[in-house]
Amino acid sequence: MAQTMQAIRYYQFGDPEVLQLEEAPKPVPKEGEVLIRIAAAGVLPVDWKIRKGLFPMPVRFPVIPGTAFAGVIESAGPGVTGLITGQEVFGRSINGTYAEYTTAPADSVALKPSSIGFAEAATISGGATTAWCAINNAGIKAGDRVFIHGAGGGVGLFAVQFAKWKGAYVIGTASPSNMDFIRSIGVDHAIDYTAGPFEAGLEREADFVLDTVGGATLERSWALIKPGGALLTIAGQPPFERGQQERVRVLRSALASKQDLSDIAELIVKGAVHAQVQALYPLGEAREAHIRSEAGHGRGRIVLATET
Ligand SMILES: NC(=O)c1ccc[n+]([C@@H]2O[C@H](COP(=O)([O-])OP(=O)(O)OC[C@H]3O[C@@H](n4cnc5c(N)ncnc54)[C@H](OP(=O)(O)O)[C@@H]3O)[C@@H](O)[C@H]2O)c1
Structure with a gap:
């Protein structure tokens, strides 16, 4: 199996031009984590704020941007129960999601109901x-x-x-x-x-x-x-x-639990709540996606779609 993947990375803070599509090491799931083949990644305003060096958090270059994803479980690391290869999931990863693969703790990943598309599911986290x-x-x-x-x-x-x-x-x-x-x-x-x-x-x-x-x-x-x-x-x-x-x-902003992810998905399935994808870009057009997000006048979420 290939040990590399396509990913968007940057090596310094700056304009959207710092974003490059390139080969990167494919991540390996640690204890309690799953490896996910990403189908769609949400483009959040915080992604370009971090890219510009505006967000108060330490970063280690090169950075793969993104936290929101939807995709398919490729494999589960040691100690993971309840999630298996082939399941469609969505959630949050701090290991970068503008890529073909990411890893995430099993407790920040929820099952994606089949009636919710990958792009819609990628709008849920964040x-x-x-x-x-x-x-x-x-x-x-x-x-x-x-x-x-x-x-x-x-x-x-x-x-x-x-x-x-x-x-x-x-x-x-x-x-x-x-x-x-x-x-x-x-x-x-x-x-x-x-x-x-x-x-x-x-x-x-x-x-x-x-x-x-x-x-x-x-x-x-x-x-x-x-x-x-x-x-x-x-x-x-x-x-x-x-x-x-x-x-x-x-109030303070709070991070959602796995149960929150599932509850939200259930409301979408019931039709009580609708997700809204503003625009879909291929992974290689992350620069254009960031430019659009930075304009700050969207309707719904911009999503990067990975060929699967
Ligand atoms: N702390 C957290 O947990 C957290 C989580 C998510 C997001 N955020 C932050 O929250 C902010 C919004 O995030 P988002 O994902 O919703 O952004 P977004 O999808 O880019 O949407 C921003 C919205 O703001 C509207 N807008 C722009 N200027 C406005 C104004 N002066 N008055 C009223 N509305 C205005 C735009 O509507 P029009 O096109 O109609 O102008 C647009 O729909 C960002 O700064 C993001 O970083 C924080």
Whole structure:
């Protein structure tokens, strides 16, 4: 069996041009890990933030970008139970997913139902999972008013649908090109953030604000939240001190469990929630995919597809 694979790698921080398609060693699963032949990898904003050296984490070059994947189990390392060769799976890997293969701990991999395509499944980690943890940790229940910035984005579109599934009233923002889309996924009150102040007339009404944008959007969001309400920003550090001043519960972003992955897949299978692939690129076009992601105005997730 070949000991190498095709992978996107980079050797220094920089522009998309640092991304190269090349031969790389095929990973070997360690104790508790599975080796996955990747069919699709989600392109997350954090992937290009790391590539640019903007993300506060140590990296070891060369880097294979990506964490979100869907694919097929090639083999299982020692000590793995419940996952076997040939099963279709999806989840999260910290070993790079813009490649033909990756390894991941068995507990960050879930079975992919056959009715969910590989590309759709690759939008779950870092999109649906972030939204799922946000809506659950905020304790959203029927009748709550939930305000979601970037409601058409890779995280926002799932947050809208999970909040609706819980019975919340959802207010969402988007640019004009995404207004119809966010209504179609369940936003009750759609706001075009380019048309005027999103907070006008909505002061102190929200039980929960999910900020996916940061900066001035976060700053202006405090005015939206009821005293005792909650806020999660996923576009920066949690503003705990300000939350205390505003009497707002500031949440932290959380990592999803294997059970969370399975619960999300079940909702997609039932048709309660829909994944959205914005664009599919072949693995070799990772540069183009990063350029598109960096533009920051997508509808759903960009996905890299590997020939299998
Ligand atoms: N901490 C975590 O766990 C975590 C996890 C996932 C993502 N994130 C971060 O969260 C952010 C969003 O991620 P994503 O995957 O959802 O990104 P994405 O798929 O690129 O979507 C971004 C969305 O933001 C919207 N947008 C841009 N400017 C806006 C503005 N001023 N007001 C309202 N909406 C605006 C865009 O909509 P329009 O096209 O309509 O403008 C687009 O749909 C990124 O910074 C990412 O790194 C953090």
